[in-house]
Amino acid sequence: MKRLLPLLALMAALAPSVRAADFSPAIIYDFGGKFDRSFNQSASEGVQRFKKETGIAAREFEIQNASQREQIMRQFARRGASIIVAVGFTQASAVETVAKEYPDVKFTLVDAVVDLPNVESIVFREQESSFLCGMAAALASKTGKVGFVGGMDIPLIRKFALGYRAGVAYVNPKDEVFENMTGTTPAAWTNPSEGAELAKSQFGRGADVVFHAAGATGVGVMQAAADAGLLSIGCDSNQDYLHPGSVLTSALKRVDVAVYTAFSEARKGTWRPGVKVLGLAEEGVGVSIDEFNRKLVSPDMEARLNQARADIISGKITVPEYKSP
Amino acid sequence: MSAGGRLPRWAEYGLLPLVNLAAALLLSGIVVRLIGESPWAALKLMVAGAFGSQDSIGYTLFYATDFVFTGLAVAVAFHAGLFNIGGEGQAYIGGLGVGLVGLAMGAWSAWVVIPAMIAAGCVFGAAWAFVPAWLQARRGSHIVITTIMFNFIASALMTYLLVNVLIRPGQQSPESREFGPGAVMPAMTDVLGRMGIKFASSPFNLASALALAACLLVWLFLWRTRWGYALRVVGQNPQAAVYAGISPERTTIVAMLLSGALAGCLGVNELAGSQHRILLDFPGGAGIVGIAVALMGRNHPLGILASSLLFGALYQGGSQLSFDMPHVNRDMVILIQGLVILFCGAMENLFRRPLAALLGAASR
Structure with a gap:
């Protein structure tokens, strides 16, 4: 028994990280790539924030040609992604196809609407x-x-x-x-x-x-x-x-907020499919006032x-x- | 072909490209090492990603099909002494033809619609190549400049059409509605399934058979017909062609029409075979890659087939590589592809002399 103790301690120490590893988020960026200083980068900031707070790194992919969208999405789904966030309206048709094939995987689509029971669509009132x-x-x-x-x-x-x-x-x-x-x-x-x-x-x-x-x-x-x-x-x-x-x-x-929220809701189990429209009221869009433009x-x-x-x-x-x- | 270092045929077409490829991969391996990943694991991932499973083979062949069309397009023009950089635009507009037929006749029988789509792709692609061809033949406007310009015009035209005319009402994404069921090029998984062979689902479709047929036809045309002969004569020596009674102007136009038609077939593979709708920027650079494919394949259909396969494998394997190795992003993959083009296309003579010396010494 004494010899087992360190082992048990080790297992106890590992347990939370094992649970963390069970949750595997994935994100697919669009053509611009995640360092475009704008839309995709904002999504990437959401991913970073999620990683900082939970220690869970999302699997990422930057799309290079149109045929890759479905292929990569399918691969994420097949390899057990818990939630797949697709950034950009050009991914709508791929989400529609792949979400039907993998009804148990959660999909969050940013900037377009797909009406399926396992898809959350987030659009902004720009x-x-x-x-x-x-x-x-x-x-x-x-x-x-x-x-x-x-x-x-x-x-x-x-x-x-x-x-x-x-x-x-x-x-x-x-x-x-x-x-x-x-x-x-x-x-x-x-x-x-x-x-x-x-x-x-x-x-x-x-x-x-x-x-x-x-x-x-x-x-x-x-x-x-x-x-x-x-x-x-x-x-x-x-x-x-x-x-x-x-x-x-x-x-x-606030694409970053949308991505972060999708990941953390999926992790907590509060993620819901359907259309989410983010406007001024939801603080999904807005204008900035800070020390630089005061x-x-x-x-x-x-x-x-x-x-x-x-x-x-x-x-x-x-x-x-x-x-x- | 070049001064110094004649190689036997097997070495010219077999060994030399392999040595070049190996050099490119070696250099890529060093770069992969530098960013802290194992080059060996990366290579394994890339090869497995391209050929490791049925669906990855399907994707590799699907991409290769695009490159066969655009590679042949470049080669045909090249044999007439024309450097057609406009494959991208011709493929884009060719796809418009394919798509319009798909949208208009989608409810008809596939036996009618698919040949009509192929024909429309060829006609639209050829029409887009006609203007630069005419300008070159009659006005002497350089084909390189005009075809590049026409790529931009094609892009602008397609964006206008997709944003304002063809877009499915009520959606953000500039895409047309889906084609009808008749306008779908049968997927290989269904075709082989009917023959009793199980093959995983992928965009790999019957357009690949069309690509093979195109290879054969191009070969027959260039080396077994009078017109093909005339075309090659014009490419090698326009003055001699005039002396022999061949009109370089006519030949220029014919070569470019053929070139545009071949590029236009890309739409059959991408739209009829895979996407089933018209969408923005579907050629995705395949028209430009076609130049590298043709150069590497020595402008010969067989060589183009082989280099298309290589580029298809690089595309698919590269995408798998960046999928599985978080540090290898898509720019790394482009770097690797660029190195392959550099060694196999631009610096193909780097190893010719040493190799010839080595072989010469061995045979003595």
Whole structure:
């Protein structure tokens, strides 16, 4: 018995980690890759936070071509993943196929909806945060002209643009909005120099605030604004720190919270399938105010933003939503 | 082929590529070692990932099929002295043809729809290659520049169509609705199943048979017909071709039409065979990889078949590698693929002289 004691102690010590290993989360990033400084990276931050708090590392995969989506998803499912988080709307059809084949595996899809009993779909009301950004831009603009630089011309980005326009018009219907998309290929997400050119041309036409929804391309947009001494608005992650004094605010999209919540709910057993819409009310989207942009946001502006935020939540303001044709 | 170091045929086509491949893998192994993983385990994972199970073989062959089409496309143009960089765009637009037939005729019998899809893929791909071909033939606009430009135009056009016209209403993702049941290229697992052979499910489909047929047809065309001969003459010496009564302009256009049609068949494999809908960016760079495939395969259908298989294995094995080794991300896999291209394509003569000297010494 005495000899068994250390063994028992060892087993007792190992037990929690064994239980931890039973839970095996997996995540599939989309084309941008997990270091895109924007959407996928935000998801990756959720994974990191989960790892820090629980010690459980998720298995990760970055998609490289369209056929891999189903293949990799199936492999995660087959090798006993407890929950698979698929980041990005392009993964919707793969989730639909694979979730049917593995009804016991939990799937969480970010940015699109799949209606199956083992799928949780998380979508964001990006138009609401874009609306607030539009308001902020119009309130900060001295010329009455503001800009928008989108990444790739897809419905999601048009959704940002429409919300932004509505926000500008809400403050001052006469204000002009210049809208440019960077391109029509996925390369449009990773072209900072083109982003800077578009921003400069908008400045040339008199804009003094520019909002980007363009992933890594937006870095160039913000740089151009900082160089010209004008204002920019960041997107997806909080980008206020990039150019303190030049970044008016950032449209936040808390993909990290969505991923983290999905993992920890699945671990605790409180994960539920269905559609989760995260807007201002759920704090899934929002605008940032921190020490980096404190001086740019006047008390009056902040009060109006807060009022609009409350009005959107209560339904007094309806923000238009882009519908694909 | 090159100055210095003539090799016997078996060494030229068998040994030299293997030595090049080994050198590429050795260098990749060092890189894998540097990031702290075992190169040997990585190699094993890659090989097992590409050929270790039925479904991984299926995926390898599925990717290889894409590369056969785009590789042949590059080779046909190359024999006419044209460097067609536009395989990507031609495949993209070819896929549009495949997809439009799939969407419009999906309810019909597969016996009608599938040939129509193949034909539409060829016609659309060829049409996309026609403009650069015409510009080259009549205006002397360089085909390399124009075909690259046409890749971007194709991409812009497809994004416009998918975002505004073909998108299934009420969804975020720019994808068309699914094709009807008639527009599905039979999967190999079903085909073999009917013959009583069990094969795991994968995107591997009958388009691979089409790719084999394309190899044979290209070989017959290039080396067994008058038109193929004319095409090769133009490629080697346009002045001599004119002297012999062959019109380089006509031949340029014919070669590019064929090239575009072959690239367009990629849509049959990807869309009719696997995705069953039109989606953004489905060629996924296969049109560009086709250039490396053709160079490595010495622009010969058999060589292209072999190098397609290698690239298919690199794609599938590489994806498995990054799946199983957390430190090896997709950029590492691209690095390994790049090294293979570098050694087998760009620096293929590196080992030619030493090898020739070695063989010469051995035979003496």
